[in-house]
Amino acid sequence: MSEPSVGREPLIRLEHVSRRYVRGVDEVHALEDCSLEVSQGRFAAFMGPSGSGKSTLLNLVSGIDRPSDGRVFVSGQLLNELDEDELAAWRARHVGLIFQFFNLIPVLSARDNVALPLLLSDLSRAERTRRAEIALRVVGLEHRVDHSPRTLSGGEQQRVAIARALVSDPDLIVADEPTGDLDAKNAEATLDLLRQLKEEFGKTVVMVTHDPRALRFVDQVFHLDKGLLLEGEEARRAHDALALAAGGPVRAREV
Amino acid sequence: MLPISYSLGNVVARPGRSLVLVTVVALVVIACSLFLGLLTSLRRTVGLTGNELNLVVLRKGSDNDGASQITTAAYDSIRYLEGIAIGPAGERLVSPELVVQPFFRTRTGGRENVLVRGIEPTAYLVHDDVKIVEGRMARPRLGEVVIGRAVRGRYEGAELGETLEFGRGRWRVVGVFESDGSSFESEVWADAQDLASDARRMNPYSGVRLRAAGEDDLSALKERIDSDPRFALEASRETDYYAKQAETSASLTFLVVAIAVLAGTGAGFGAANTMYAAVQARTAEIGTLRALGFPRAAILISFEVESLVLSVAGFALGALLTLALAEVLRFALGGIAFGARTFTTQVVTLSIAPEDLAISFGLSVAIGVVGGFGPAWRAAKLRPIEALRKA
Numbered sequence: 029m030s031e032p033s034v035g036r037e038p039l040i041r042l043e044h045v046s047r048r049y050v051r052g053v054d055e056v057h058a059l060e061d062c063s064l065e066v067s068q069g070r071f072a073a074f075m076g077p078s079g080s081g082k083s084t085l086l087n088l089v090s091g092i093d094r095p096s097d098g099r100v101f102v103s104g105q106l107l108n109e110l111d112e113d114e115l116a117a118w119r120a121r122h123v124g125l126i127f128q129f130f131n132l133i134p135v136l137s138a139r140d141n142v143a144l145p146l147l148l149s150d151l152s153r154a155e156r157t158r159r160a161e162i163a164l165r166v167v168g169l170e171h172r173v174d175h176s177p178r179t180l181s182g183g184e185q186q187r188v189a190i191a192r193a194l195v196s197d198p199d200l201i202v203a204d205e206p207t208g209d210l211d212a213k214n215a216e217a218t219l220d221l222l223r224q225l226k227e228e229f230g231k232t233v234v235m236v237t238h239d240p241r242a243l244r245f246v247d248q249v250f251h252l253d254k255g256l257l258l259e260g261e262e263a264r265r266a267h268d269a270l271a272l273a274a275g276g277p278v279r280a281r282e283v
Numbered sequence: 284m285l286p287i288s289y290s291l292g293n294v295v296a297r298p299g300r301s302l303v304l305v306t307v308v309a310l311v312v313i314a315c316s317l318f319l320g321l322l323t324s325l326r327r328t329v330g331l332t333g334n335e336l337n338l339v340v341l342r343k344g345s346d347n348d349g350a351s352q353i354t355t356a357a358y359d360s361i362r363y364l365e366g367i368a369i370g371p372a373g374e375r376l377v378s379p380e381l382v383v384q385p386f387f388r389t390r391t392g393g394r395e396n397v398l399v400r401g402i403e404p405t406a407y408l409v410h411d412d413v414k415i416v417e418g419r420m421a422r423p424r425l426g427e428v429v430i431g432r433a434v435r436g437r438y439e440g441a442e443l444g445e446t447l448e449f450g451r452g453r454w455r456v457v458g459v460f461e462s463d464g465s466s467f468e469s470e471v472w473a474d475a476q477d478l479a480s481d482a483r484r485m486n487p488y489s490g491v492r493l494r495a496a497g498e499d500d501l502s503a504l505k506e507r508i509d510s511d512p513r514f515a516l517e518a519s520r521e522t523d524y525y526a527k528q529a530e531t532s533a534s535l536t537f538l539v540v541a542i543a544v545l546a547g548t549g550a551g552f553g554a555a556n557t558m559y560a561a562v563q564a565r566t567a568e569i570g571t572l573r574a575l576g577f578p579r580a581a582i583l584i585s586f587e588v589e590s591l592v593l594s595v596a597g598f599a600l601g602a603l604l605t606l607a608l609a610e611v612l613r614f615a616l617g618g619i620a621f622g623a624r625t626f627t628t629q630v631v632t633l634s635i636a637p638e639d640l641a642i643s644f645g646l647s648v649a650i651g652v653v654g655g656f657g658p659a660w661r662a663a664k665l666r667p668i669e670a671l672r673k674a
Contacts, residue, residue: 091575093668112666113578120576127671131571135292147286148576190577 038065039199039232043100047084057261058084062257064250068199071226071233073242075270076252083204085252086236090202091147094224103199120148124193125181126222128205130185132177138164138188139173147198148268163191167221190221194229201225203235207242219245240274243267284581285572289469290588293561295536300557301593307553308597308650309604311546312643318539319639321619324631325535329528332465332522334494336368336501337409340508341490343515347528348382349398352486357514364507364645366500367493370408376494378402378409379477383482385449387438395620395628397434399471401478406667409492413467418443418458423474429458431468433630447471450481466525469630492521547646550594554654562662569662571672583663590655591648596648602640609635618626 047059059081068070074082086094088100091107094115100107103122112119124145132141143160151159164170165189166230177185184207193201203222207215223245225231233279235242243249251258258266294301339360345351358379368376381401386394400406407413407420410453421427430441439457440447447454454473462468479487501520508518562569569582612619612633620628 087668090574092671116573116576116578116667117445118576119574122575125570125574131567132573133289133568135296136289140286140288144572145575147284 030101039068039070039103040064040066040234041101042088043083043099043101045085045088045095045100047081048095048096049086052065057255059088059095060255062190064257066232066234066248068232069226069230070248071223071246072248072250073246074234074236074250074252075238075242076258076266077238079154079254080252082236082250082252082256083254085250086202086204086234089234090123090125090200091115092125103143117148119195120145122199124196124198124201126186126189126193126201126206126235128208130177130182130189130209132136132188132192133186134177136176137173138169138175138177138180138191140197141177141188142191144192149196159195160191163195164188166194167191181214182210183217186218187221190218190225193224194231199232201231201233203233203237205236205238207237215239216243240270243270285577285585287588289405290585290592292563293589294592297561297564300560301596304554304593305600307550308594308647309601311543311550311650312601312647313605313608314546314634315539315543315638315646316602316643317608318542319642320609320633320635321631322535322539323639324633325629326617327636328464328466328469328629328631329525331463332467332525334410334412334499335520335522336413336495337521338493338495338501338504338508338518339450339490339524340493340516340518343517345490345517345664347383348380348400348489350384351489352484353488353490353514353516354486355488356369357657358488359518360492360511360514361491361493361508361516364504366496366504368496368500374405374408376405376409376416378492379407379475379488380406380490380492381478381482381484381487382489383450383478383617387441387447387449388436390436395438397438397449397628398469398472399428399478401473401475403475406472406492409494410462410467412460412465413460415458415460418456421457421472421474424453424477425474426454426477427457427530428454428473429460430456430472432459433468433632434471435459437630441471442632450478452477452481464632466528466629469628495557504565543642543646547650550597550650551654554590554650555657557593558586558655558658559661560585561589562658565662566665566670566673569665570667570673573665573667574671579663582665583659586659586662587652587655590659591651593653594647594654595644597650598644601647602643605635605640605643605652609633 042062042064044061045059048055048057062085074085076082076253084093088095089102095108105118107115117155139157139160142163146156146159161173164173167190169184169187172180172184180188206218206222219242222235226233249267250283252261286383287381341351342353362377363373370376384396385399387397389395405515415429421429429449436442443456443459447456475487495504505518508516572582619631619633
């Protein structure tokens with residue numbers, strides 16, 4: 029059942045969301061009582077040290093994982109009520125995914141990798157190819173369409189992955205440590221590209237990172253630590269520390 | 284659904300792993316196709332023999348020519364029965380025959396029982412598929428024989444113009460005959476009187492073959508012969524007689540099926556093993572595809588397709604090698620000898636029929652689908668969040 033998406037309805041809304049799982053004999057509290065909202069057309073970052081719960085949060089928002097407690101709404105859809113295959117179909121329509129290690133399919137060309145999500149649509153083969161080539165042009169790789177991922181550099185592979193995330197025109201683009209496996213130059217280029225997706229295509233972009241450079245590109249930052257979303261003074265302190273590490277003016281004002 | 288190029292790409296991407304499975308399936312295909320080919324060749328040879336309108340008349344209780352004897356009086360009681368077909372020159376199509384089974388020495392030094400059939404000239408009319416293709420017919424009382432195509436060259440002296448030694452005499456080969464690949468081609472035909480005196484038989488005949496004028500006549504003749512209390516004879520349709528001889532191959536069929544099942548099961552485990560390795564190696568990739576929104580069915584099908592592509596490639600390789608091997612065997616061995624139920628040698632020419640390959644194809648598909656199912660199911664069941672952690 030989808031909630032009406034009207035006016036200022038945020039694209040992402042989490043209500044008291046927790047995620048716990050059992051590892052061996054221990055119960056791990058990956059995320060505890062997290063509530064947040066991200067409006068349509070924003071570029072938001074989940075930041076925090078390893079084990080802070082930022083990736084867990086991202087997986088819940090993208091519908092790859094399910095909460096133990098609480099409710100997750102994205103694009104007006106309550107994700108809790110979808111089963112595995114419904115969730116997969118929902119992701120195909122609404123979410124573009126970008127991974128730290130690019131996760132391209134090695135046996136497919138750049139074009140076929142980008143066209144992959146379109147196989148889940150009713151588009152003709154010619155239309156799928158056309159859209160994949162447009163997406164590759166957006167990320168500046170129109171000269172690499174027939175290359176296999178193996179023959180592309182790390183930065184190029186991540187741009188193919190971004191094109192793949194973009195090709196199905198999703199509401200939400202989700203990136204997990206997109207700069208984690210890139211050098212400084214490619215990391216900046218990737219962050220810039222993500223920002224363009226927001227500015228030029230009106231996409232909502234949510235990213236997990238511990239790259240302080242991200243602060244110069246995002247609109248909104250959520251700081252996490254030990255499974256908790258930091259608020260007030262704690263959040264401000266975490267933000268200042270990162271801003272210092274970034275060594276320059278930061279764009280994100282909201283914390 | 285994932286594109287076929289994804290499954291094909293993965294088959295090519297790991298050539299070593301793919302080649303192992305292709306080879307295993309190919310070996311299974313070779314083993315099964317050759318055995319099946321041999322079996323169907325044997326069945327075809329025996330099954331082709333006989334005419335629908337011919338009756339085989341033997342002494343009651345004898346299940347083959349070699350075990351039967353009938354008296355001249357018994358022959359006389361049959362030859363003028365009503366309903367027997369009449370030949371072009373007005374002759375009655377009745378062929379009294381004597382069968383003996385001497386040992387022949389093969390050219391490779393072995394010894395085999397060969398069916399030698401003593402005949403009268405009417406035999407060529409009753410067995411009208413038998414055609415002299417080289418030389419001429421044997422003349423009576425001169426110690427001449429004609430030999431079947433499968434006998435030629437297999438035994439010492441079994442060549443046109445040469446002399447065969449069996450029984451007490453020496454027999455000059457004056458002709459070679461064919462009979463569309465039937466088991467007559469594994470026989471030597473001599474004059475009945477010559478053969479009877481050589482074998483010192485009191486009764487010159489083992490049995491009688493006759494051609495009925497029509498289907499109704501055949502039934503009437505059979506009835507008449509079976510119910511005559513004087514001579515204790517039994518008539519059976521010639522095609523039924525040879526079909527019964529072909530039952531020898533039943534235990535052989537069981538053996539071939541057992542081999543196919545065992546080899547197929549082994550190859551199925553091979554396929555499962557290969558595909559489990561593929562799932563293991565591509566867990567993160569499966570996670571990615573699931574995260575992108577591909578349903579479980581798409582993953583299941585793509586891994587099944589991959590397994591199927593490999594097993595069908597195995598079939599293709601195996602089928603080619605089988606056909607080549609059959610050609611080599613045919614060339615090297617000429618024919619393959621089977622001991623038939625009559626204790627004579629049935630020489631079978633190995634040929635792989637499309638049905639033999641079709642069965643092997645079915646087996647290959649089963650290996651791919653069944654062997655690939657477990658791994659494909661495992662891949663499909665992976666939750667994206669867990670699969671992605673393997674990246």
